Amino acid sequence: MKCPYCGYREDKVVDSRATQGEASIRRRRECLKCGKRFTTYEYVEQVSLMVVKKDGRREPFDRKKILAGIMKACEKRPVSMEKMEEIVTSVERVIQRKTDREVPSSRIGELVMEKLKTLDDVAYVRFASVYRQFRDLSQFMEELKGILDKQKPKNKKPKRSLSR
Numbered sequence: 001m002k003c004p005y006c007g008y009r010e011d012k013v014v015d016s017r018a019t020q021g022e023a024s025i026r027r028r029r030e031c032l033k034c035g036k037r038f039t040t041y042e043y044v045e046q047v048s049l050m051v052v053k054k055d056g057r058r059e060p061f062d063r064k065k066i067l068a069g070i071m072k073a074c075e076k077r078p079v080s081m082e083k084m085e086e087i088v089t090s091v092e093r094v095i096q097r098k099t100d101r102e103v104p105s106s107r108i109g110e111l112v113m114e115k116l117k118t119l120d121d122v123a124y125v126r127f128a129s130v131y132r133q134f135r136d137l138s139q140f141m142e143e144l145k146g147i148l149d150k151q152k153p154k155n156k157k158p159k160r161s162l163s164r
Helices: 063-073 081-098 105-119 121-131 137-151
Strands: 011-018 024-031 037-043 050-052 058-060 102-104
Touching: 050 105, 063 081, 063 105, 063 121, 081 105, 102 105, 105 121
Parallel strands: 050 102
Antiparallel strands: 011 024, 024 037, 050 058
């Protein structure tokens, strides 16, 4: 493993543990030259999946692309890298289980939006605005209205005061 800081090719594993769902192994490593620590993830190599784009093109499934989109949506939000990785792993797991060899990009986008919606509303709206390609402000406002309606507390009857 090459150190991301100094490029040295020898390190030692400081800590190793399975991630949630045990789909991957997270390893903390320490460079033997510069002493800095970094994290790596190991995944079981699955049968190669092809993503079918909207225009019909096909390209290999790449979890890094999904993570990049999620990171952009979660920029400056209180969402940890671990949570973002969990979303990618969860989406990948669903796709691997329910798909033969090809999956539409729309399915991946919908799965990511489902996960983001429960995690962070702002990140969800950011991702949805790019994914759904809102044509104008009214479409964007419609999506926001749906989120705001779900956040409003249920109608509660006002309490009566006991004063006469």
